[in-house]
Amino acid sequence: MKKRIRELEDLLTRYNREYYELDEPSVPDSEYDRLFRELQALEQQHPELASPHSPTQKVGSKPLDKFEPVKHEVPMLSLDNAFSEDEFEAFSQRVQQRLDSSATIVYCCEPKLDGLAVSILYEQGQLVRAATRGDGYTGENITENVKTIRNVPLKLADGAPQKLEVRGEVFMPTAAFDALNERARQQDGKVFANPRNAAAGSLRQLDSRVTAKRPLHFYAYSLGLIDADAEQQLPASHYQRLQQLKQWGLPVSDEVKQANSVTACEAFFDDILARREQLKYEIDGIVYKVDSIALQQDLGFVARAPRWAIARKFPAQEQLTTITGVDFQV
Numbered sequence: 001m002k003k004r005i006r007e008l009e010d011l012l013t014r015y016n017r018e019y020y021e022l023d024e025p026s027v028p029d030s031e032y033d034r035l036f037r038e039l040q041a042l043e044q045q046h047p048e049l050a051s052p053h054s055p056t057q058k059v060g061s062k063p064l065d066k067f068e069p070v071k072h073e074v075p076m077l078s079l080d081n082a083f084s085e086d087e088f089e090a091f092s093q094r095v096q097q098r099l100d101s102s103a104t105i106v107y108c109c110e111p112k113l114d115g116l117a118v119s120i121l122y123e124q125g126q127l128v129r130a131a132t133r134g135d136g137y138t139g140e141n142i143t144e145n146v147k148t149i150r151n152v153p154l155k156l157a158d159g160a161p162q163k164l165e166v167r168g169e170v171f172m173p174t175a176a177f178d179a180l181n182e183r184a185r186q187q188d189g190k191v192f193a194n195p196r197n198a199a200a201g202s203l204r205q206l207d208s209r210v211t212a213k214r215p216l217h218f219y220a221y222s223l224g225l226i227d228a229d230a231e232q233q234l235p236a237s238h239y240q241r242l243q244q245l246k247q248w249g250l251p252v253s254d255e256v257k258q259a260n261s262v263t264a265c266e267a268f269f270d271d272i273l274a275r276r277e278q279l280k281y282e283i284d285g286i287v288y289k290v291d292s293i294a295l296q297q298d299l300g301f302v303a304r305a306p307r308w309a310i311a312r313k314f315p316a317q318e319q320l321t322t323i324t325g326v327d328f329q330v
């Protein structure tokens with residue numbers, strides 16, 4: 001048992017490095033998720049064998065030295081996953097039990113964009129800094145690169161807080177990704193495994209002129225640091241806060257909706273899954289967040305993820321071409 005646990009730790013550490021540091025995964029996400037779950041289950045069964053440095057306790061990977069480090073005052077965490085309706089229902093029951101409440105919980109339902117998380121800091125309405133998530137505590141300074149993304153405002157509308165950190169996903173729309181890879185094939189350049197890796201590779205460039213040529217897009221999905229006075233003025237609902245971000249000029253996906261029952265959450269999942277192919281960008285699931293900020297605070301966090309949110313993954317659909325030319329079809 002101990003041997004398998006260490007084996008899984010080593011494998012997942014290697015895959016994390018390939019995925020987060022090199023932007024070159026060698027296995028599909030579904031395979032990674034399967035091994036991650038196996039390790040989680042073994043650690044639960046044998047807590048005495050679990051290492052505090054296990055990949056199940058960590059977010060992302062350490063930032064690359066070639067970028068200036070940025071400390072996240074509010075950590076940028078990951079999300080727990082649910083792979084079935086039953087697992088989502090179990091999550092919602094845990095929420096209800098932890099809050100010791102039988103009241104209806106409203107959820108904010110959001111597409112889970114398949115790109116990479118960034119933090120963008122505005123001071124006096126001006127974009128002053130942008131960073132990757134890194135290991136959740138320290139990210140990489142990519143300010144000049146983020147400034148080249150066309151739908152990221154350099155200046156917010158009047159009325160925005162003096163200090164506002166916005167978090168969201170940078171991704172590459174599917175058509176743009178196909179065109180980029182087609183050009184690369186014709187010119188013997190680097191072909192990216194999928195839009196997520198193309199977005200990550202394009203954003204983590206030392207020369208922002210390279211990033212500027214890449215068709216990246218951004219959607220905001222949460223707030224990080226914000227000045228205390230402004231925080232008091234914000235709506236008490238996560239969904240309403242996203243609408244407020246829109247008014248300050250930040251792009252937010254139009255697909256984001258509130259749902260006031262588990263059934264409504266599941267209907268949202270089915271609807272987006274049915275339209276997955278028609279969306280202009282890749283998503284790998286739905287993120288459900290307890291909508292009330294007060295309840296989010298009551299629920300808090302565990303090691304690497306909030307207790308008030310979960311990502312329900314879509315069935316795997318990926319096709320990954322590795323540098324060795326092996327195709328994975330899942």
Ligand code: NAD
Binds near residue numbers: 059111221
């Ligand atoms: P995650 O992708 O499961 O969930 C957290 C991330 O979701 C956030 O950091 C954010 O970037 C993103 N996100 C997208 N839309 C969001 C929204 N609306 N609200 C909040 N967050 C949103 O977690 P992770 O820690 O980034 O990555 C783990 C996953 O990455 C694994 O489950 C696996 O699928 C993949 N992975 C694959 C490999 C590999 O080798 N193939 C290696 C490491 C990780």
